[in-house]
Amino acid sequence: MKETIIQFGTGNFLRGFADDFVDKMNKQGLYDGKITIVSPTNSKTVEVLNSQNCVYNLYIRGIKNGKEVCAHTEINSISRAVNPYSDFDGYLALAHNPDFRFIISNTTEAGIEYVQDNKFEDRPANSFPAKLTQLLYERFKAGLNGFVILSCELIDNNADELKKCVLKYALQWELGKDFYNWVVNENKFCNTLVDRIVTGYPQEEAQSLCEKIGYTDKLLDTAEVFHLWAIEGNFENELPLKKAGINVVWADDISPYKKRKVRVLNGSHALLVFPALLCGIETVGECLNDKLVNEYLKTNLFKYIIPALGENEDDIAFANAVLERFANPYIRHRLKSISLNSVSKFTARVLPTIFDCKNLNGCYPKPQVFSLACLIEYYKTQTPQDNGSVIEFIKKNDAKAILSNEDLWGYDLSDMLNIVEESLSKIHALGIREAIKWALS
Numbered sequence: 177m178k179e180t181i182i183q184f185g186t187g188n189f190l191r192g193f194a195d196d197f198v199d200k201m202n203k204q205g206l207y208d209g210k211i212t213i214v215s216p217t218n219s220k221t222v223e224v225l226n227s228q229n230c231v232y233n234l235y236i237r238g239i240k241n242g243k244e245v246c247a248h249t250e251i252n253s254i255s256r257a258v259n260p261y262s263d264f265d266g267y268l269a270l271a272h273n274p275d276f277r278f279i280i281s282n283t284t285e286a287g288i289e290y291v292q293d294n295k296f297e298d299r300p301a302n303s304f305p306a307k308l309t310q311l312l313y314e315r316f317k318a319g320l321n322g323f324v325i326l327s328c329e330l331i332d333n334n335a336d337e338l339k340k341c342v343l344k345y346a347l348q349w350e351l352g353k354d355f356y357n358w359v360v361n362e363n364k365f366c367n368t369l370v371d372r373i374v375t376g377y378p379q380e381e382a383q384s385l386c387e388k389i390g391y392t393d394k395l396l397d398t399a400e401v402f403h404l405w406a407i408e409g410n411f412e413n414e415l416p417l418k419k420a421g422i423n424v425v426w427a428d429d430i431s432p433y434k435k436r437k438v439r440v441l442n443g444s445h446a447l448l449v450f451p452a453l454l455c456g457i458e459t460v461g462e463c464l465n466d467k468l469v470n471e472y473l474k475t476n477l478f479k480y481i482i483p484a485l486g487e488n489e490d491d492i493a494f495a496n497a498v499l500e501r502f503a504n505p506y507i508r509h510r511l512k513s514i515s516l517n518s519v520s521k522f523t524a525r526v527l528p529t530i531f532d533c534k535n536l537n538g539c540y541p542k543p544q545v546f547s548l549a550c551l552i553e554y555y556k557t558q559t560p561q562d563n564g565s566v567i568e569f570i571k572k573n574d575a576k577a578i579l580s581n582e583d584l585w586g587y588d589l590s591d592m593l594n595i596v597e598e599s600l601s602k603i604h605a606l607g608i609r610e611a612i613k614w615a616l617s
Contacts, residue, residue, distance in 0.1 A: 180209030322362030
């Protein structure tokens with residue numbers, strides 16, 4: 177097959193996400209192209225990939241429509257891997273292949289960063305956007321068409337931010353007005369939203385799984401069943417993901433899908449984490465097995481979060497899929513990991529729903545505000561993981577001072593003081609489980 181996709185990123189996520197999708201399209205005869213992986217860092221994974229001819233095994237495991245799923249696929253969608261730190265000329269040579277049409281990237285949240293001291297003469301430049309600029313300039317000089325760039329980093333407007341960085345380098349390096357215009361007019365930078373938990377190399381099970389496969393696979397990967405790729409633009413005619421059965425959304429604006437993910441998936445985590453931790457529960461899966469905590473989760477989800485979004489069928493289906501994802505027996509998602517930096521998470525993921533419910537119903541949703549009280553209680557009595565000054569402020573101040581601190585929440589939340597103080601009083605007087613029952617009443 178021709179090489180048609182350049183991928184920046186060697187990690188588990190893309191190998192359990194986009195590379196799986198390309199493999200499915202190829203095997204169904206819907207696409208005829210392979211991926212060339214570029215390491216955005218000086219990663220040894222390139223050597224491992226090439227030593228295995230870029231073939232690896234993926235296990236998809238979880239719950240779908242109430243039934244447990246465990247599916248194995250040998251992935252053959254990657255042709256080779258290139259390390260620009262050891263073969264910069266080989267990296268630039270990719271720009272001269274007219275068959276390359278798409279660029280996919282996942283270089284972590286910190287990957288899309290403009291670093292001023294990167295130079296055009298560096299072999300390679302260190303930041304990912306600077307490396308991409310070097311490749312694009314080589315493409316421009318060759319007189320070839322631009323790319324469709326699908327940015328998968330977990331930041332808002334990921335491709336827009338990447339494009340800004342590239343254009344800054346174009347100006348800083350004085351690459352010329354024609355190149356600047358070529359970047360703008362001949363390349364499509366597509367914001368995307370990615371959603372799939374890729375659990376990566378299954379350390380404890382690797383030996384038994386490799387015995388089943390019949391050979392040692394150092395790149396063995398595991399992921400959940402659920403997946404969603406929302407992409408701004410529409411290139412289904414060239415990249416027939418939907419036709420291959422992939423849960424892809426081509427849209428002019430993906431912000432509604434971001435909002436749904438943040439409110440439903442991330443918001444449920446943020447609401448659940450402290451009531452559950454105060455109950456002595458350690459993982460998300462255990463929350464679903466606890467009758468009371470499960471009821472608390474579902475009440476918040478279906479009585480408040482979904483109605484605040486508009487209560488359409490797609491949102492309800494997404495919420496039900498979230499519950500199946502939370503129940504996945506192959507994922508041990510620790511609540512303490514979710515609780516990292518919870519003040520900023522609560523602000524972004526839960527407060528908008530609380531405000532929407534107040535506007536819809538004329539009052540604050542007690543179970544959701546109760547979760548805020550649990551956050552305060554945990555920060556005061558346990559060992560939270562957050563910014564030191566945030567933790568110190570909450571530990572030293574009363575509820576009134578905490579809620580009125582706009583630096584913490586971005587808002588003055590004093591209107592919620594009565595519910596928060598009553599919630600804290602119930603927790604102290606009745607214990608956390610009876611307090612949860614009160615919050616649900």
